[in-house]
Amino acid sequence: MAELQLKSVEKMYGNGFKAVHGIDLDVKDGEFMVLVGPSGCAKSTTLRMIAGLETISGGEIRIGDRIINDLTPGKRGIAMVFQNYALYPHMKVRKNLSFGLKLKRKPKDEIEASTGEVSGILEIDELLDRLPKQLSGGQAQRVAVGRALIKSPEVFLFDEPLSNLDAKLRASMRVRITDLHKRLRDEGRPATVIYVTHDQVEAMTMGDRICVMKDGHIMQVADPVTLYEKPANAFVAGFIGMPEMNLADAELTMDGTPKLTLAGQTISAPADLSARLNAAPGPVTLGIRPQHMTIETDGAADAFSGVIHNIEFMGHEVNVHVTIGDAAFIAVVPTEKFDLKLQRGDRVGLRPTGVQMHIFDRASGENVSLAE
Amino acid sequence: MTAMPQISADTLANMEKQRRRARISSTFRYSLLIIVGLIMVYPLVWMFGASFKTNAEIFSSPSFWPKEPTVQGYIDGWKTSTPYTFAKFFMNSMMIIIPKMIGTAISCTLVAYGFARFDFPFKKIIFSTVIATLLLPNVVTRIPQYLLFRDIGWLDSFLPLWVPSALAGDAFFVFMLIQFLRAIPRDMEEAARVDGANTLQTLIYIVVPMLTPALISVCLFQFMWTMNDFLGPLIYLSSVENYPISLALKLSIDTTEAFAWNQILAMSCLALAPSLIVFFMAQKYFIEGISTGGVKG
Ligand SMILES: Nc1ncnc2c1ncn2[C@@H]1O[C@H](COP(=O)(O)OP(=O)(O)OP(=O)(O)O)[C@@H](O)[C@H]1O
Ligand SMILES: [Mg+2]
Numbered sequence: 001m002a003e004l005q006l007k008s009v010e011k012m013y014g015n016g017f018k019a020v021h022g023i024d025l026d027v028k029d030g031e032f033m034v035l036v037g038p039s040g041c042a043k044s045t046t047l048r049m050i051a052g053l054e055t056i057s058g059g060e061i062r063i064g065d066r067i068i069n070d071l072t073p074g075k076r077g078i079a080m081v082f083q084n085y086a087l088y089p090h091m092k093v094r095k096n097l098s099f100g101l102k103l104k105r106k107p108k109d110e111i112e113a114s115t116g117e118v119s120g121i122l123e124i125d126e127l128l129d130r131l132p133k134q135l136s137g138g139q140a141q142r143v144a145v146g147r148a149l150i151k152s153p154e155v156f157l158f159d160e161p162l163s164n165l166d167a168k169l170r171a172s173m174r175v176r177i178t179d180l181h182k183r184l185r186d187e188g189r190p191a192t193v194i195y196v197t198h199d200q201v202e203a204m205t206m207g208d209r210i211c212v213m214k215d216g217h218i219m220q221v222a223d224p225v226t227l228y229e230k231p232a233n234a235f236v237a238g239f240i241g242m243p244e245m246n247l248a249d250a251e252l253t254m255d256g257t258p259k260l261t262l263a264g265q266t267i268s269a270p271a272d273l274s275a276r277l278n279a280a281p282g283p284v285t286l287g288i289r290p291q292h293m294t295i296e297t298d299g300a301a302d303a304f305s306g307v308i309h310n311i312e313f314m315g316h317e318v319n320v321h322v323t324i325g326d327a328a329f330i331a332v333v334p335t336e337k338f339d340l341k342l343q344r345g346d347r348v349g350l351r352p353t354g355v356q357m358h359i360f361d362r363a364s365g366e367n368v369s370l371a372e
Numbered sequence: 373m374t375a376m377p378q379i380s381a382d383t384l385a386n387m388e389k390q391r392r393r394a395r396i397s398s399t400f401r402y403s404l405l406i407i408v409g410l411i412m413v414y415p416l417v418w419m420f421g422a423s424f425k426t427n428a429e430i431f432s433s434p435s436f437w438p439k440e441p442t443v444q445g446y447i448d449g450w451k452t453s454t455p456y457t458f459a460k461f462f463m464n465s466m467m468i469i470i471p472k473m474i475g476t477a478i479s480c481t482l483v484a485y486g487f488a489r490f491d492f493p494f495k496k497i498i499f500s501t502v503i504a505t506l507l508l509p510n511v512v513t514r515i516p517q518y519l520l521f522r523d524i525g526w527l528d529s530f531l532p533l534w535v536p537s538a539l540a541g542d543a544f545f546v547f548m549l550i551q552f553l554r555a556i557p558r559d560m561e562e563a564a565r566v567d568g569a570n571t572l573q574t575l576i577y578i579v580v581p582m583l584t585p586a587l588i589s590v591c592l593f594q595f596m597w598t599m600n601d602f603l604g605p606l607i608y609l610s611s612v613e614n615y616p617i618s619l620a621l622k623l624s625i626d627t628t629e630a631f632a633w634n635q636i637l638a639m640s641c642l643a644l645a646p647s648l649i650v651f652f653m654a655q656k657y658f659i660e661g662i663s664t665g666g667v668k669g
Contacts, residue, residue: 014491053562074568086559090581099577100567151567 002154010058030190034207042216043196079148080157085140087132094128158195234365248327250286263325270354279368287358290332296349303349423638449635461620475538483540484549506543532608552586588657
């Protein structure tokens with residue numbers, strides 16, 4: 001079975017730069033795992049170590065029960081789709097697809113049958129006799145996926161496969177790839193997928209589970225809902241969600257009930273938050289998603305008072321930028337609940353609803369509001 | 373209201389004047405270029421014309437047009453003053469050029485691939501050494517090379533002409549291929565490795581096809597340079613039966629007391645033919661090869 005395991009895997013580049021700092025990751029058989037993180041966080045490096053295109057400086061990678069550290073890429077049972085397609089420019093689509101099988105000396109009729117099947121699934125039958133330079137970006141990417149699919153690998157690796165496509169095509173390719181994954185699962189030959197992206201929409205919509213990385217460390221591995229509702233630390237909280245979660249330095253005090261002080265204003269923590277809180281009083285980072293704040297009149301109870309410095313009207317909702325002391329907040333409110341007479345410079349109260357409100361340890365960034 | 377047509381008439385006249393000036397200037401420019409071009413190509417034209425003249429006429433008139441055209445120069449020149457016809461010398465030239473070209477293409481590809489795609493100990497030093505030999509004047513190595521080949525016993529054979537090139541001795545070609553390879557992204561090769569190709573298969577099935585334009589330029593350069601090479605064969609080949617064209621042309625000057633210039637010119641014209649034919653056949657790839665390697669590298 002094609003389970004993929006990384007055990008304290010490290011990568012040190014030739015120039016002495018340590019890109020990956022001992023990461024552990026278990027990907028279950030047939031799981032769609034997304035690696036996501038900002039640019040330079042070593043997503044590609046990790047993927048290329050799994051593929052065998054980079055040496056592994058420390059630790060161990062297993063596929064099924066085989067340790068693959070020292071196997072050549074061709075022997076690992078993987079297939080990879082590259083960001084810029086990497087089709088062989090001098091070969092027709094048909095040969096591009098069958099190149100891997102030819103190298104394995106598969107019989108001709110078997111190769112032909114596989115080519116036919118794969119091109120049917122990806123709707124590239126009409127393109128088989130074209131050269132890569134005669135394909136559009138979307139078509140080329142489908143051929144690239146076909147070239148991976150035809151090998152029926154145990155593990156599929158994708159490195160930002162959609163980032164060269166325009167937004168519309170990206171959306172349709174996204175669905176196509178997840179559909180393909182489901183289809184393989186339904187046909188009883190589930191494929192394990194590692195999918196690298198820096199686009200959180202791709203990550204949230206495609207992944208069974210998501211692995212958020214930063215500077216060569218794994219920050220959290222979880223399914224999309226958990227990742228969104230219970231971010232393990234301030235980094236994940238800020239990375240996932242649109243617009244970004246508001247993060248601000250605050251002071252936690254406990255006189256009877258927990259209280260939060262921000263820019264000299266103190267409010268009692270909402271009940272929802274108090275129940276989850278597992279923190280000692282002191283300096284903390286306060287996190288609230290823009291969708292979980294309401295705009296009140298200035299002076300309302302348990303609301304921070306701030307000044308509107310920008311209003312973005314989006315149609316069905318309004319992004320209200322409010323400054324509280326030095327901290328900039330964004331609140332997203334449905335248009336029908338927003339008083340359209342409000343203007344830049346007006347003073348308003350910003351009240352956290354308590355849902356999706358998090359307290360992070362100031363020093364470590366750990367989420368200390370996840371107690372059951 | 374009345375001013376409007378007035379202005380546009382003026383502008384029209386102006387435009388007409390500008391257009392005329394542009395036409396005059398381009399006529400002038402092209403005439404100049406054509407004249408300079410003709411001056412440069414004239415010796416070649418003259419040679420071609422003179423090859424149809426009699427020996428006496430060559431020195432009597434500077435015009436390139438033969439008064440009494442004759443192919444006697446070609447007939448006599450082809451026979452040569454040696455026991456062999458010129459065909460033998462053409463054959464010898466090909467015997468030198470073709471293995472040398474193939475050897476160069478293979479060896480330089482291997483070396484360039486190694487330098488462009490792999491890391492190995494002392495790579496920097498070794499690469500600098502290769503490039504340094506580019507800067508070394510050719511003559512410096514002539515004598516040591518000669519002594520070496522004499523001790524091995526390869527004198528008066530084609531081996532000293534083949535072997536250095538077949539061992540990637542032409543640093544220029546290695547350099548050219550490396551530059552070209554650097555401009556090709558590695559993704560395709562990585563994809564091939566993931567597809568299960570080993571290093572050699574990657575080279576043959578993926579890299580070489582992508583390198584083709586550059587390889588054609590390499591072969592062309594090697595063809596032309598070897599065709600024109602005089603010193604190499606002169607040093608290593610001593611028996612007439614091994615002479616390539618470049619030496620054979622000189623031969624007719626050496627052995628006849630009264631130089632038969634018309635024969636020499638006739639054979640020179642023939643000697644030009646292979647290079648020209650090959651060049652025009654491969655021109656498209658040739659230009660592509662040089663420019664891609666140069667610009668993107
Ligand atoms: N060959 C190399 N030598 C040295 N350092 C490298 C090398 N390749 C990558 N790095 C460094 O390793 C880190 C991780 O790079 P990597 O390409 O894995 O990032 P990434 O997460 O894929 O980023 P992106 O989203 O931009 O593709 C970066 O800081 C990069 O500068
Ligand atoms: Mg990357």
